[in-house]
Amino acid sequence: MPVTHSHIALPHNGQAIDCYLAAPEGGGRVPAVVMASSVFGVGEDLIELCHVFANAGCLVAAPDLFWAGDKGPLPRTDEGQKRAMARVADRPHALEQASDAIRAALARVRSDARCNGRTAILGFCFGGPFAVAGLADMGCDAGGSFHGSEFEDQLDNLAKVDGPLELHWGDADFALPPELLDRVRSACRHNTNCNIVIYPGIRHGYTGRSSPAFDPAATENSVALTLKMLDRLRT
Numbered sequence: 001m002p003v004t005h006s007h008i009a010l011p012h013n014g015q016a017i018d019c020y021l022a023a024p025e026g027g028g029r030v031p032a033v034v035m036a037s038s039v040f041g042v043g044e045d046l047i048e049l050c051h052v053f054a055n056a057g058c059l060v061a062a063p064d065l066f067w068a069g070d071k072g073p074l075p076r077t078d079e080g081q082k083r084a085m086a087r088v089a090d091r092p093h094a095l096e097q098a099s100d101a102i103r104a105a106l107a108r109v110r111s112d113a114r115c116n117g118r119t120a121i122l123g124f125c126f127g128g129p130f131a132v133a134g135l136a137d138m139g140c141d142a143g144g145s146f147h148g149s150e151f152e153d154q155l156d157n158l159a160k161v162d163g164p165l166e167l168h169w170g171d172a173d174f175a176l177p178p179e180l181l182d183r184v185r186s187a188c189r190h191n192t193n194c195n196i197v198i199y200p201g202i203r204h205g206y207t208g209r210s211s212p213a214f215d216p217a218a219t220e221n222s223v224a225l226t227l228k229m230l231d232r233l234r235t
Contacts, residue, residue, distance in 0.1 A: 032109035036127025043073030118233035170202025
């Protein structure tokens, strides 16, 4: 399916947040997806995934979660890693600016004539927890997290949401030690719409093509299961 794409500016308190927007060509109203990036931002890895979901028939927005500071994508170099970690050194501030960007992106896609009114957040690493927060606090209809970090902060939200939710990690991911996985599973036990997938031998960051942990098979499975979930938002 042909895809259109562009960078747009999301207004927020008199400032502009850069956002990558991709959409399938043609008519029809489709679900909208907001991509919440890792600490490396909206680089080629995430843009490639934006196109995968747009090609599958979703309106996709990927805002710059770090718009208020060291903005833009970062390379996976030593210097890039150093800058990426500095972005989230003050975690409450980082979460606040990221939340502002995600809410602005949600407002933009909900106002788009191509959106059918149904939305989801797909989060990666740092952005992973927003998949849950989207269901709990942002009026989203579904969520997907891939190698999401800091999930101990989402246990209360997990216990109160019951919408479609895909949670994917590798069992070699430092962000999800076994005891935290047990707590996540316990918090989700009531939600029959929650699917937790653990990939044997897979490390943190497996969906990023430029990451040393990239795993094509795990990424392909994650995408396939997420697209199946998003199909539920087409009616």
